[in-house]
Amino acid sequence: MIKKQRVQSVDFLRGLTIMLMILVNTPGDWSHVYTLLLHAEWNGLTLADFVFPFFLFIVGISISFVYKDKKGDWTIYKKILMRSLKLVALGLLINVFLPYFPFIETEAIRFPGVLQRIGIIFCVASILYLNCNRKQLIFIAATILIGYWIWLAYIPLPNGASPILERGVNNWANYLDYLLLEGHIWKPDYDPEGILSTLPAIVTTITGIFVGEILMSDTKRKLVLLTVMGGGFMTIGYLWSIFFPINKVLWSSSFVLVTSGYATLFLVLFHYFMDHKKRDFGSLVKYVGANAIIIYFSSMILAKSFYLIKVNSQTSIHQFLFETFFVYPSIDKPLSSFFYALVVVAFYTLSAYFLYKKKIFIKV
Structure with a gap:
């Protein structure tokens, strides 16, 4: 798509969808997923169910x-x-x-x-x-x-x-x-x-x-x-x-x-x-959309690595980060899990910002 044809709203919706994909796919604890981010048990619609069809x-x-x-x-x-x-x-x-x-x-x-x-x-x-x-x-x-x-x-x-x-x-x-x-x-x-x-x-x-x-x-x-x-x-x-x-x-x-x-x-x-x-807003979201596939792919690879690599015989990197920085007695486990996912989204949003400012666009 040539530059004069860029439709800002499409770029924004693409970036927002990728951010929601990452949010849904990287909870702190799969046993305590924030209700909003759960897929429907079978029939029905939740926020998580919109992500893939939107993309x-x-x-x-x-x-x-x-x-x-x-x-x-x-x-x-x-x-x-x-x-x-x-x-x-x-x-x-x-x-x-x-x-x-x-x-x-x-x-x-x-x-x-x-x-x-x-x-x-x-x-x-x-x-x-x-x-x-x-x-x-x-x-x-x-x-x-x-x-x-x-x-x-x-x-x-x-x-x-x-x-x-x-x-x-x-x-x-x-x-x-x-x-x-x-x-x-x-x-x-x-x-x-x-x-x-x-x-x-x-x-x-x-x-x-x-x-x-x-x-x-x-x-x-x-x-x-x-x-x-x-x-x-x-x-x-x-x-x-x-x-x-x-x-x-x-x-x-x-x-x-x-x-x-x-x-x-x-x-x-x-x-x-x-x-x-x-109205010019949502630039950070659009930056994610500019490298949508590579951001999603990287998030999946890194998340899998964090689950598989151990810091000791029993604890994965993912578990260590979640339990060390996000789990507190005063906060419900699902909410802690949600905060973890938000931080992951923020990390990839900043990564997308860096790629955009360096004019790095990785196309598949």
Whole structure:
């Protein structure tokens, strides 16, 4: 995206999303997570559940910005494929990383992951955008969401069992993950970045593409259009949730629409103040967005190192830091855990500031 095309509100939302990702992923104590940062037990929405769909939504906006004038340029496909493979490779590296030597037994590797999903969806959504017009994209998105609902809710499993939308072996998403990735998923009965749920996640990115096209258009009523679009997504999503509950693990069709609706309306708010009214705020947040992937990747690698490296035979670096500097009798454990996560976010925010001021931008 060339400089004159920079949309400050998008940079701000990207940086804010990465900061929330780190906040959710690095509590001081996983046994005492601050309530606000917990994912929904199964159905429902919490603050933590918004983070990943918001990022995929922003990926879609970026695709519409970057590839707007690239349709028909066949050389771009190699760049798309290489970037996707790099994202997948970084995600797998997080899963296999050990601080002393970055490889472990292959049977213990978790194949799915956040960066893996981003890489796959970026590739698919980019190719769709380069080869489809708006009506075709709408048709594809609607077909995926409706087809996914029918698949999960109504098509019997190969074992003859009726499908369920709860956690268990007769849930189609869980069934396929266990069948194809047994031993390589997050938990025995489900993976939040599993195979089948990647399909509706593509639609989350497509909704971002639609929003990006409006942001880059010359229409003077873009804020009104985006507000109507966001409200429409949420209305349809909440109505759909009566039949297909909002669920992040399954990435249900209602989850796609509701989270995309919220993302659109938040972007409208930020766009009004930052791009329309030209209010300059949130620079630190935007610095995080300028190196989003490398900041997220570094946070995951360092967090894993802190858990695995011991300061003595029983205490990890993470445990030592948390118990030494954040645990006090007068403070509840979940609140101490939250303070630890805030400090981690502050550390990476300052790191992003340093990279930005040194004009270091690490692109994947």
